[in-house]
Amino acid sequence: TQTVSQSDAHVTVFEGDSVELRCNYSYGGSIYLSWYIQHHGRGLQFLLKYYSGNPVVQGVNGFEAEFSKSDSSFHLRKASVHWSDSAVYFCAARNYGGSGNKLIFGTGTLLSVKP
Amino acid sequence: EAAVTQSPRNKVAVTGGKVTLSCNQTNNHNNMYWYRQDTGHGLRLIHYSYGAGSTEKGDIPDGYKASRPSQENFSLILELATPSQTSVYFCASGDLGEQYFGPGTRLTVL
Structure with missing residues (x-):
């Protein structure tokens, strides 16, 4: 069975902190990986994706993610978070x-950013 | 920018009634999808489509039908609505690893 797991249900940080949201997958072969953001009461919005090439991909609003085949991971990071x-x-x-x-x-x- | 719209945005239906949720996309994507989102279950795929005239079963198709009459439109049909189908429904369009979502329809079945 192919799975995607996000081990942290809730992460809380302060504004200006860095954050890493974890994602691990179990798939064989070539794979597309992506991240989406969903604000309360809204639909999902595409942030970024990886298929091949540079394992670090840049997205909107300062987000980036790094693919690791050895760890079967695609963690999302941001250097300095904003309340939004x-x-x-x-x-x-x-x-x-x-x-x-x-x-x-x-x-x-769920990422909660405290002022 | 990619645009997916859904109607209605909110719907209250009675048990046993018929409900049709509509979705329109202006992205010219071949693939369209219907999901439901429930607390504790995340997003679950109900039906999807490769293009006009095609519909495929997703992971939880029971109790739902789908219709794709054109490239732009994809409908989700509940012939006999049940309270267990109370949920938020999202339509999406996209190709490869990237999907664009509509704003969602909140359906309550009483």
């Missing part, structure tokens, strides 16, 4: 060439 970054973050994976063009989502990490 408070949201739920979802990691997702798609097996390249797999059927259905389906994404498998993690259960999400």
Whole structure:
């Protein structure tokens, strides 16, 4: 079974802190990995994705993520968070060439940024 | 910018009634998706489509039908709504590893 796991259900930091949200996957073969953000009462918004090349990918609003094949991870980072970054973050994976063009989502990490 | 819209945004239905949720995308994406989001379950895929005229079952298709009459439109149909289908429903369009989501429809089945 292909899975995406986000081990932290809730992360709390102060404004200006750095943060890392963790994502691990179990997939065979080539894989697309992506992160999404969901503010309260809104739909998910795409942040960034990785397929190949430089393992560190840049997204919007200062977010970046690093792919590690050896750790089966795709952790999301931000150097200095703002209160508006408070949201739920979802990691997702798609097996390249797999059927259905389906994404498998993690259960999400709620990021709370305190002033 | 990618645009996915959903209607209605809120819906209250009675048990046994028929509910149709509509989705429109202006991204010209081939693939469209319907998810439901419930506390404790995250996002779960109900149906998806490769293009006009196609519908495929997702991970939790029971009790739902889907219709893709055109590239732009993808509907989710609950023929006999049940209280267990109370949820927030999201439509998305996209290709490869990137999807664009609508704002969601909050459905309450009484």
